[in-house]
Amino acid sequence: MSDEKYISIEGISRQFAAPGGGKTTVFKDLWFSIPRGEFACIIGHSGCGKTTVLNILSGLELPDEGVAIVADKAIEGPSLDRAVIFQSHALLPWRTVLGNVAYAVTSRWPKWGKAKVEEHARAFIEKVGLKGSELKKPSQLSGGMKQRVGIARALSIEPKMLLMDEPFSALDALTRGTLQDEVRRICVETGQTVFMITHDVDEAIYLADKIILMTNGPEALVAEIVENPLPKDRTREGMHKHPHYYAIRNHLIDFLVARAKSFKSEIPADYDPKRPPIVRPVASPQPVPPPNSANGTAAA
């Protein structure tokens, strides 16, 4: 059970004080699970509480109701088993690249000697392609390099899972592409369980095995869980030629454009928040669609 439901979100809800007194429920009765070794993305518009879900998984926030379970244990606070890659990279500017990574390493293994910590930190700096920049301060690095340090810091503590809050959103398209490739390579190699927030549909299709769709807040719901139909060995260059690519892409965009908003007003009769529907968008079997097809896969 613990492998199938390595991460299990069970009926969590979260409220914040509203500006005019009273309370706003950001989301309520949220259920979903992620098996060990899976890459899950969550997509939804701003304000649906994606970051709050991530903060609950990291232990920085606690849910008002329900529990978040990782490896059969309820999350009660932050843990070194779950590393966070922050949107704004959150490097300590007074420390060097090496110092930032070493800070995480000494927090993980407080008894290690200085030489061992440094060796371990250098290995991860090399892994993200920053060899030679160890002694630079964050202010001397480009945005992409800073985020690489953030990734090295998260990986260096050898966590059981990675939590990423839009890690590539502040980067230019070219840098974003290379970093996505590297994150995918590292995650596939090490079999990491990953939970990532993104706004970028193509990023989700490239990286995720499973994409969780959230409706608009307040009182956001998990509308459905989309399984990625593309093969595991997909590449960024080749994936848009795959027959299923447009099926999933159109499905996701259709959701973001229309259904994220309308879902709550037309909830299907069989909708059960504990078991959100699982969808696997694939290309329709006929090779040439009829000229006046009103198929839902043409929303883009």
Added chain:
Amino acid sequence: MGASVGLRAGILSLAILLIFGAAWHIAVSSGASSGPAMDPEYAKLMGITATSGKSAMPGPLDILAKLGEHLKRPFYDNGPNDKGLGLQLLYSLGRVGLGYFLAVLVAVPVGFVIGMFPVIYKALDPFIQVLKPVSPLAWMPLALYTIKDSGKSAIFVIFICSLWPMLINTAFGVAAVRKEWINVARTLEVSQWRQALTVILPAAAPTILTGMRISIGIAWLVIVAAEMLVGGTGIGYFVWNEWNNLSIANVIVAILLIGLVGMALDLTLARIQRRVTFPE
């Protein structure tokens, strides 16, 4: 042409100094005889230098001569009323150093706590706001009455005037530490103590040092006034004593040295501040 801004500014500074010195010299050597007649009683009071021809106001050359005299023997001690300028400055620096050091010991930890807990921040704010604008010399009678020792009272006055800028800046710096840095430490399961030392302290250090720099400036301003009141030793006492001796030259030399020492103190803290400041 071609010379750096620094060099040109240096030449200009030197020119201003020379022009000022020359104007001063001319004003002093010509002014006295043509001045209005002095009230005979006042003339008797002022003594021979003020009344007979030459101005009592020394010229720049007199000051230089006096300065040379002091520099030749800065640390002599001929009893309570006749000590070397260097010795007097050391007395003042000692008082400032001790009062300031005590203030650092109190202000930085207390400011840290105030900055970390918004409730304490809000609760103590009215007290700080009321006490901060009080002239430190207003504390003098209270200090003299309670401590019953003029030397210690002077140190207390330095302590109280150094306290506020450091306290307020430390609290502000600690409260303004970016949440994401704290979150990094929290996700790494760093203990509260280690968080305070490895995240909050370095993040707030530039702001804390700004407070320390303001404080040392105020302490050095206040010590002169405090020593004029307390008497006995120190550069402030020296200035007042030389006024009583009507030695304007000594007063001007003392003013010059107070300025130079104040500048040195400020530069020292500015250097430390630069070392803890980080670019983002």
